[in-house]
Amino acid sequence: MKTVLVSGAANGLGEAFVEAYRTQTDTQVVAIDKDAIDVQRDNVQPFTVDVTDEKSIDAFAKQLGAKPIDVVIHSAGIRGLVPHLEAEKRGDVNACETLEVMDLATMMKTFQINTAGTFLLLRAILPNLRAVEHAKVIIMSSRMGSLGNNFTGNRAAGSAYAYRASKAALNAIVRSFVVDVPEVAFVLCHPGRVETKLVKWKEEGAISPGESVAGLLPLIERWGAQDSGSFYDRFGETIQW
Template sequence: MPTILISGAANGLGAAFVEAYRSQPETRIIAIDRSPLKTPHDNVHCHTVDIADEDSVNAFAQDIKGHPIDLVIHSAGIRGLVPSAEDRHPNNVAACETMEVMDAATMTRTFQINALGTFQLFRAILSNLKAASNSKVIVMSSRMGSIGNNQVPNKDAGSAYAYRASKAALNTIVRSFAADVPEVCFILCHPGRVETKLVRCKEEGAITAEESVQSLLPLIERWRKDDSGKFYDRFGETIQW
């Protein structure tokens, strides 16, 4: 029975991945989120885990010790908007992440979850990944973490300081895992601009989490160790670093 670990499983992409995989025959899902989870499905096993808290991550690793993990879908993360600015501009994401409003607390919290949290989780479950044959780790990154993409004349260049920097750090961390743990396949993926609870409004051009997941499922099945350490969009096209 293959085992799939899905982080950020309470909503958005994580919840959509749980729904997509739970109906597959003989599949066991480990769903984790910092918010308590409940499910009526016998093959979905829920754990409350705050990936930014090392003690929480280590306790979870002890709970699943000795259980091989075949696939990880890592979608836990935050957008890094300044809370006070978001209170003033709930319908304007861009206004909540500019140079002028960005503060140290928002930057630190975003790095703690998006970058450090990823490192802590992956390091803690390495033995589970190594215990499975041909295991894969699929990381929901963002094109906004691409340094090459963040330049004029790209209309989406600039700003988003906490999110861009934390996703660039995330990309580097995952590349290092790919180099240090060659027996596991690590893939970075931009799922598209997805409508989630990371922001309070629906961003222009945002697609549903279900639409994003349906485009990613065949790619996840196709990606192999030759793809490890690479960065793709939801159509399978390479994204520059």
């Protein structure tokens, strides 16, 4: 019996991962989210955890105790759009994250959840990961966190200041985990443009969480120590840093 911990499990990618893993008869799922998780399955243990609150994370770690964790799927995060513009400019993501409109509150909240929250959660559950041989952590990052992707040849992207910066910092933190915790594999993954609550409307070209997860599951099964520190897209192709 293996144990898979899924963060951001109340909706979007996290919810889809829980749904996928709960059907595996040899798997127990630990599902965490800041919101209540509506799931009633014998092999799913839901916990309410706020990754921006150290006390909440510490309380969760105490509840876990010495429980070994084989796989972590970390999908908790936010998009980093200026809140009042997200309401006023519905349907226009670009208008909510430009150089001109970005503010400190949005930047700090995005870093607190996407970056610092990841660090605090992963650090807290390291003893549980170290209790397993060949444990692995799969972090839902974003191609937008790639510095190289933000300017390639004649194509420049720009904007998305809070999200890009928080994901780039997240990537850097994970690379440090790779060095400091070599017995655990850490893999960064871009799940694609997925229809989730990160944005309050469906973006053009967005795929469903289920479609993204269906493609990722065989990759996650395959990824291991040889992939630790790597950054992949949802097809298993390497993303430049």
